[in-house]
Amino acid sequence: MQTLTRVRAIVNEQPVEFLCEPRQSLLECLRDILGLTGSKEGCNDGNCGACTVILDGRPVNSCLVLGVEAEGCRITTIEGIARGTELHPLQRAFLNQAALQCGFCTPGLIVAAKALLDEDPDPSEERIRAFLANNLCRCTGYDKVVRAVQDAAAAGREEVPA
Amino acid sequence: MQAFEYANPSTLQEALSLLGNRWGEVDVLAGGTDLLPLMKDEIHTPRRVVNIKNVKELGGIQSTKAGLRIGAAVTLEELLQSALVRKTYPALADAARGIASPQIRNMGTVGGDLCQRPRCWYFRNGFGLLARDAGGQALVPGGENQYHAILGNSGPAYFVSASLLGPALIAYNATVKLASASGSRDVPVEKFFVTPQNDSSREIALLPNEIVTGIVIPSAVTRSATYEVRQRQALDWPLAAASVVLRMKGATVAGARVVLGHVAPTPWVSEEAAQALAGKAINEETATEAGKAALAGATPLSQNAYKVQLARVAVKRALLQAARGRA
Ligand code: FES
Ligand code: FES
Numbered sequence: 001m002q003t004l005t006r007v008r009a010i011v012n013e014q015p016v017e018f019l020c021e022p023r024q025s026l027l028e029c030l031r032d033i034l035g036l037t038g039s040k041e042g043c044n045d046g047n048c049g050a051c052t053v054i055l056d057g058r059p060v061n062s063c064l065v066l067g068v069e070a071e072g073c074r075i076t077t078i079e080g081i082a083r084g085t086e087l088h089p090l091q092r093a094f095l096n097q098a099a100l101q102c103g104f105c106t107p108g109l110i111v112a113a114k115a116l117l118d119e120d121p122d123p124s125e126e127r128i129r130a131f132l133a134n135n136l137c138r139c140t141g142y143d144k145v146v147r148a149v150q151d152a153a154a155a156g157r158e159e160v161p162a
Numbered sequence: 163m164q165a166f167e168y169a170n171p172s173t174l175q176e177a178l179s180l181l182g183n184r185w186g187e188v189d190v191l192a193g194g195t196d197l198l199p200l201m202k203d204e205i206h207t208p209r210r211v212v213n214i215k216n217v218k219e220l221g222g223i224q225s226t227k228a229g230l231r232i233g234a235a236v237t238l239e240e241l242l243q244s245a246l247v248r249k250t251y252p253a254l255a256d257a258a259r260g261i262a263s264p265q266i267r268n269m270g271t272v273g274g275d276l277c278q279r280p281r282c283w284y285f286r287n288g289f290g291l292l293a294r295d296a297g298g299q300a301l302v303p304g305g306e307n308q309y310h311a312i313l314g315n316s317g318p319a320y321f322v323s324a325s326l327l328g329p330a331l332i333a334y335n336a337t338v339k340l341a342s343a344s345g346s347r348d349v350p351v352e353k354f355f356v357t358p359q360n361d362s363s364r365e366i367a368l369l370p371n372e373i374v375t376g377i378v379i380p381s382a383v384t385r386s387a388t389y390e391v392r393q394r395q396a397l398d399w400p401l402a403a404a405s406v407v408l409r410m411k412g413a414t415v416a417g418a419r420v421v422l423g424h425v426a427p428t429p430w431v432s433e434e435a436a437q438a439l440a441g442k443a444i445n446e447e448t449a450t451e452a453g454k455a456a457l458a459g460a461t462p463l464s465q466n467a468y469k470v471q472l473a474r475v476a477v478k479r480a481l482l483q484a485a486r487g488r489a
């Protein structure tokens with residue numbers, strides 16, 4: 001019989017507690033145990049970034065983290081980006097720019113872009129492209145994604161009174 | 163992924179008591195960016211995994227009398243964010259910057275970079291470190307060897323060392339600190355990488371009951387740089403890389419360390435390039451000559467002769483970059 005380990009963490013500002021096998025990735029725990037299926041499994045080996053979550057303030061590939069490693073950590077997934085029913089500026093900008101087609105990469109891109117804007121509210125285009133290098137998209141060609149992030153950055157700056 | 167027992171020690175002593183005596187029994191988990199894929203593919207099937215991220219002794223970057231000490235569990239992003247590293251050890255910062263994914267840099271560690279397994283696709287597909295078929299025949303020389311070694315490849319190993327920081331650390335004459343339950347030892351990084359002679363040994367001098375606790379880089383050198391030739395700017399290993407450290411006397415080279423990466427089963431120290439540079443000023447011509455000297459002994463395999471020129475260029479550009487000196 002497999003032994004299960006208890007993990008306590010803060011996910012999207014909510015304290016959660018779950019049981020998992022040590023061999024389950026954080027991505028599996030989020031999706032299969034906590035029902036947070038927004039984070040996607042593209043490659044399951046760190047290449048595509050579809051599983052990106054923010055772990056203690058830093059974007060990581062959740063398929064390369066064990067669920068048990070999340071003990072005591074603070075995690076933000078795509079489900080925690082909107083404020084209630086109000087979309088995050090990044091989400092609005094992705095819609096306005098039509099920065100998605102199939103949408104499989106979108107959760108990872110938005111979470112990674114949020115981590116970028118949290119750190120740098122006014123990133124250059126080059127910085128945006130470099131920061132999102134681990135988020136692969138097979139559909140959009142990236143230009144619209146970059147424009148959406150630029151728009152969201154501008155909207156975010158307007159929100160804060162100078 | 164096969165099931166395993168998970169250990170999460172908070173002290174170094176506890177971590178060391180959890181290690182195994184034979185390779186394969188226990189794996190150390192730091193960033194997990196290499197270990198987890200190896201375990202998913204069942205190339206590694208440890209019965210226990212020891213997470214060392216919560217061991218405080220393994221963190222931090224400090225200036226000490228012996229030089230800069232970098233804890234094994236320092237992430238590549240922390241390394242890159244360190245103003246001290248960027249300013250004083252540009253060859254190391256250049257190498258860390260090359261790992262172009264924020265997600266990987268946020269998890270991957272300095273110790274993990276040194277201990278990561280080769281990217282050789284035969285190894286990654288279960289043919290063993292020396293990539294042999296069931297009859298013991300080496301698969302690389304007549305196989306898909308476009309990313310394999312062009313130096314030090316007379317067998318039995320044909321893979322290239324995957325470490326990105328190794329060449330820079332060797333160029334700086336850094337030391338790696340290892341600990342086991344029965345004591346600790348210091349090994350020059352240059353001696354840490356070894357060419358394995360059989361499938362059950364490793365490509366590093368670490369013993370199964372040891373872990374890397376940190377790196378010490380002797381104090382500041384004047385000029386250094388790393389240059390990597392890559393197919394893609396992100397999420398890729400270099401095709402060839404070179405780290406150089408120059409000790410200048412006026413405008414000429416008093417001493418040089420030229421270390422190539424991704425060309426041999428270990429980082430490759432080129433005495434030939436160092437000799438070619440002695441007493442010379444660094445310019446386009448001398449840098450080109452040093453690159454030629456470094457690769458004079460290259461023995462490319464059937465599909466990787468193109469790497470010889472890339473490696474020459476890496477040496478040349480690293481030298482020119484070091485000579486220009488950037489803060
Ligand atoms: S699923 Fe994690 S990086 Fe692709
Ligand atoms: S929208 Fe389809 S992969 Fe990005």
